[in-house]
Amino acid sequence: MKDSPVCMPVIIALCTLLAVYKPLQAQDTIRVHFDAFVERAIEHSAQLEARQKQVALAENRIREAQSLRVLPNLNLTTAHGFVPGVKSRNPDLSPGQYYLDPDLENDWEDWAFFTQAEISGLQPIYTWGAISNAIKAARSGADVARHEFHVQKESFKIQLFELYQSAILVKELERLVSDAKSQLNQAERELEKMREEGDPSLEEKDVFEFYIYKEEFLALELEVQQTALFVQRAWNVVLSAGRDELFLPKESFLDPVPVHIQDITFYQSSAINNRHELRGLSAAQEAARYGVSIARSQYYPSMFMGLSAGIGYTPNRPRQTNPFIRNSTNFQSVRAGIGFQQNLNFLQIRSNVQRSEIQLRQLRDYEDAAKDGIMLEIHDAYMDAKIAEARRSSKNNALRISNEWLRTEQIDFDIGFGDIKNLVDAVKKKMELEFEVTQLTYDYNLKLANLYHQAGLKLQELITTATNKD
Secondary structure: OOOHHHHHHHHHHHHHHHHHHHHHHHOEEEEEOHHHHHHHHHHOOHHHHHHHHHHHHHHHHHHHHHHHHOOOEEEEEEEEEEEEEEEOOOOOOOHHHHHHOOOOEEEEEEEEEEEEEEEEEEEEEEOOOHHHHHHHHHHHHHHHHHHHHHHHHHHHHHHHHHHHHHHHHHHHHHHHHHHHHHHHHHHHHHHHHHHHHOOOOOOHHHHHHHHHHHHHHHHHHHHHHHHHHHHHHHHHHHHOOOOOEEEEEOOOOOOOOOOOOOOHHHHHHHHHHHOHHHHHHHHHHHHHHHHHHHHHHOOOOEEEEEEEEEEEEOOOOOOOOOOOOOOOOOEEEEEEEEEEEOOOOHHHHHHHHHHHHHHHHHHHHHHHHHHHHHHHHHHHHHHHHHHHHHHHHHHHHHHHHHHHHHHHHHHHHHOOOOOHHHHHHHHHHHHHHHHHHHHHHHHHHHHHHHHHHHOOOOHHHHHHHHHOOO
């Protein structure tokens, strides 16, 4: 064991390295389709969870309105304590007739526990539709809350689509940077070789231009790296990723969404039928109409049944036998009857009705304004998508021509008839067009997704063809 002092530091160092290395190895790379990406992001969205609570509150108001049907006013009151007894000096009076003794007095030497309970309630019989309309208004209010939740959810989905496409874009750009870097290194070697050989066709101007372009390319490479880090951090935040989880998009290549852009009238009609903003305004109008009916019902008397019962018991206080005399410490009573309730402030009722009608007309104006705004949004989104499609198609055609140019220059150079300057220019142009086409593909996908969003179409219909390909 003489070597133990020497081996111990080595063992400690190995254990430390293994402890550090193990978490790095334990990090799982999880590739997800857009469906799973959205599902997890929504599950961990505090903002959507808060909005969902608004829906729960609206549904609670439905149950509250329904509770108005059965004994909406039901109260129980109890009282407890110690009270003295009573004594009469008139021997001719029985305990049940103590109320006839004007000289009746408290017996301070006789104490007992006093208990009293009274329950009362009002049961509506006919309210001119006030209760039923209140329930319907609450249901319409819950529909409004649900549509507001869906509006926020769909807005969140379009943001998630952009973030998901950004991750694919970064991967595509990283691959293009790697390929371009290899081509630039090859071109640099050819330039240096011609420079060493003293090729008279090579001008110093061409060399300087190349190295300027290379430095600009290095700046682009750094920008892509920083963008990749930013996008990954955004993914980690949105997905609430743990330290041992690395989420990446399932797709490795950024392809244009294979969806044909239809006529603008299709998207306009879809928006009118499917936009949750318009559905929410329609539900709000229903709630307002029920509100007008509720306000008008106040003009008429509502019929109700009144119920009440009470009991009081104190052992040292006798119950009085006269039905018109009540001993509040020792009694029993039950009452029931039908009555009417009428608000006689008709000026106030009329003001309430007018306010409800104004709110209803206001909501109709909001709906008309919303439809006009949506039509403008559809027009802008449609124009943006068509322009993005045309730009990408044009640049993609230019890229195909550039590839042919590069192949021609490469063949000429290989057989000894080419010009290095033309070859470098072809390489540069091809790289530039590849980056532009990739960026335009990303823009086109986002523009088309925004068009779907503005039209109230399911983003899933777009995503299924765009991102769920194996």
